[in-house]
Amino acid sequence: MVLLPRLGEVKKETEETKMKNNKKGMEMVQVAILVAIAIGLGLLFRDHITNFIEETFYGLTQSKWR
Secondary structure, three states: OOOOOOHHHHHHHHHHHHHHHHHHHHHHHHHHHHHHHHHHHHHHOHHHHHHHHHHHHHHHHHOOOO
16 A cells, blocks of 8 residues: 655655755855955956965065975
8 A cells, every 4th residue: 555645745855855946056156256256356356366376486486385
């Protein structure tokens, strides 16, 4: 004998599934926004970042510590 779930239980499961999918979508939006902010800041300060990296590596290559 096969037991079928009641109509209310099936509806509850689909609502829970929709809620989980909605949360996953919101997390993806948050990640996309954070990546966009990081890229924007990188582009905005690229000269400062490049100078910092060049000065750091220059200092490392000129040091006598090996």
